[in-house]
Amino acid sequence: MDAQEIIARRIAQELHSGMLVNLGIGIPTQVANYLPPEVHVWFQSENGLIGTAALALEGMAQGLLTDAAGRPVAALPGACTFDSAMSFGLIRGGHVDVTVLGALQVDERGHLANWTIPGKLVPGMGGAMDLATGAKRVIIAMQHTAKGKPKVLRKCDLPLTSRRPVDLVVTDMAVIGFPEGRATLLETAPGVSVEQVVAATQAQLAVPASVPGMRL
Amino acid sequence: MECVSLEKAIGLIPDGATIMVGGFMAVGTPERLVDELVRQGKRQLTLICNDNARPGAGVGKLVSAGALKKTISSHIGLNPETQKLMFDKLLEVELTPQGTFVERIRAGGFGLGGVVTPTGVGTLVEEGKRKLEIDGREYLLEPPLRADFALLSAFLCDYVGNLSYALTARNFNPVMAMAADTVIVEVEHIVPTGMISPDHVMTPATLVDYVVANRTGTLAS
Numbered sequence: 071m072d073a074q075e076i077i078a079r080r081i082a083q084e085l086h087s088g089m090l091v092n093l094g095i096g097i098p099t100q101v102a103n104y105l106p107p108e109v110h111v112w113f114q115s116e117n118g119l120i121g122t123a124a125l126a127l128e129g130m131a132q133g134l135l136t137d138a139a140g141r142p143v144a145a146l147p148g149a150c151t152f153d154s155a156m157s158f159g160l161i162r163g164g165h166v167d168v169t170v171l172g173a174l175q176v177d178e179r180g181h182l183a184n185w186t187i188p189g190k191l192v193p194g195m196g197g198a199m200d201l202a203t204g205a206k207r208v209i210i211a212m213q214h215t216a217k218g219k220p221k222v223l224r225k226c227d228l229p230l231t232s233r234r235p236v237d238l239v240v241t242d243m244a245v246i247g248f249p250e251g252r253a254t255l256l257e258t259a260p261g262v263s264v265e266q267v268v269a270a271t272q273a274q275l276a277v278p279a280s281v282p283g284m285r286l
Numbered sequence: 287m288e289c290v291s292l293e294k295a296i297g298l299i300p301d302g303a304t305i306m307v308g309g310f311m312a313v314g315t316p317e318r319l320v321d322e323l324v325r326q327g328k329r330q331l332t333l334i335c336n337d338n339a340r341p342g343a344g345v346g347k348l349v350s351a352g353a354l355k356k357t358i359s360s361h362i363g364l365n366p367e368t369q370k371l372m373f374d375k376l377l378e379v380e381l382t383p384q385g386t387f388v389e390r391i392r393a394g395g396f397g398l399g400g401v402v403t404p405t406g407v408g409t410l411v412e413e414g415k416r417k418l419e420i421d422g423r424e425y426l427l428e429p430p431l432r433a434d435f436a437l438l439s440a441f442l443c444d445y446v447g448n449l450s451y452a453l454t455a456r457n458f459n460p461v462m463a464m465a466a467d468t469v470i471v472e473v474e475h476i477v478p479t480g481m482i483s484p485d486h487v488m489t490p491a492t493l494v495d496y497v498v499a500n501r502t503g504t505l506a507s
Contacts, residue, residue, distance in 0.1 A: 116384065117310040117454045133313065134441070134453040140311030140364075151453050153460045153488075154310070154336070155392050158385035162405060186410075192372070192381075193363020194337075200385035200405045233408025 073242035076259055077211045079104045079286050080240050081170055084209060085111050089167040092201055095139060097211040098170035114166060116197040118157050121149025162204040169205035173212040175226045178253040178273035180235025183228035202232035214241035220272040243267050252276050257284045287447030287494045295470045295496045296322040299435050304332040306433040306462040311337055312344030314455035316439040316472035320347050330355040334433055336458055338365040360384035383411060386428050388461060394430035395464025401428040436466030442482055443473040447491035450482050463489045470496045
């Protein structure tokens with residue numbers, strides 16, 4: 071199982087039938103692939119659709135039905151479309167149950183930096199700030215390290231996406247939560263030890279006496 | 287509502303105008319209106335659009351044509367030409383969170399003095415902005431956005447000018463229809479009045495100044 075599959079599989083376990091879920095670009099989009107068939111989630115695309123589904127029928131792509139990356143998608147029975155004011159009303163107004171976002175950095179208080187590397191990467195924030203601020207629950211999907219350097223830091227040195235702390239971080243090595251605002255190791259990935267996680271993490275990580283493994 | 291040719295509609299727009307253009311990554315963007323802006327060689331435009339699409343699509347064509355002085359958007363990372371112009375300081379880029387972007391336009395169209403939003407508090411976005419504290423929570427006060435012209439793409443337009451939009455091509459078009467002095471619409475299909483039921487009209491006809499038909503109908507060249 072590669073890093074992205076571990077992360078996506080573990081996050082899929084956090085989604086339950088009936089939830090409204092928004093998946094960010096990158097690793098988060100893979101979460102949809104690992105939902106069990108009995109779990110029915112409504113996926114929102116920020117460009118104005120609830121009920122986004124992968125387009126399985128060849129040749130049925132429709133230029134007016136796309137996801138937030140501009141790719142043609144299908145819409146499930148029961149789907150609805152709306153304008154951007156409504157879309158961000160859902161997002162900012164706390165009606166999205168879970169958003170899964172990628173990250174450049176997360177710090178030990180749960181602050182997220184995922185939208186810019188000043189001077190190098192300035193794509194704009196798009197919907198990321200509204201999602202990180204407004205969703206009921208924010209789950210981060212990211213690799214634990216980038217080119218050997220930790221991404222879970224004491225303090226983010228890249229510009230923050232929101233002041234609101236995220237709720238859960240799932241990496242290819244660990245699941246980290248923030249009970250009482252403190253980064254806490256909740257689970258380790260298959261074949262990964264607590265020591266390996268701590269060594270790959272710059273943040274001060276609270277480690278309970280017993281840390282279970284991810285059940286994938 | 288007046289039906290006019292493409293040439294006449296775009297001929298109304300002077301160099302240096304502020305224009306809102308509907309669409310999300312070119313979906314819901316009036317492509318023929320954009321092509322005509324390029325063909326008429328417009329310059330120094332301030333563009334208000336969620337993104338800059340990509341080269342060859344939607345408003346990406348305005349970027350490639352060097353028509354823009356400034357773009358006010360939420361995301362421009364998927365257009366490498368915008369990135370280059372931005373870093374070379376040939377294009378001014380004002381980035382605003384997408385939810386704030388749409389609400390600023392809605393405020394501009396709905397007669398509101400501003401937007402009070404928690405998005406951006408504690409980030410680079412708050413720089414230079416007033417902060418309000420309401421019931422112990424902090425918000426940014428963001429100003430409304432208006433434009434001289436709104437260029438919209440609609441799916442259906444009836445003979446009096448009522449509009450409806452399709453699927454994810456709706457996006458920013460409805461709020462932009464409220465927030466500009468002159469509204470120009472490129473429409474996929476003209477339909478007899480009554481085909482869009484009162485409950486399904488998304489933009490009332492009284493907001494629409496000019497219509498340029500896309501495929502069906504004989505309105506425009």
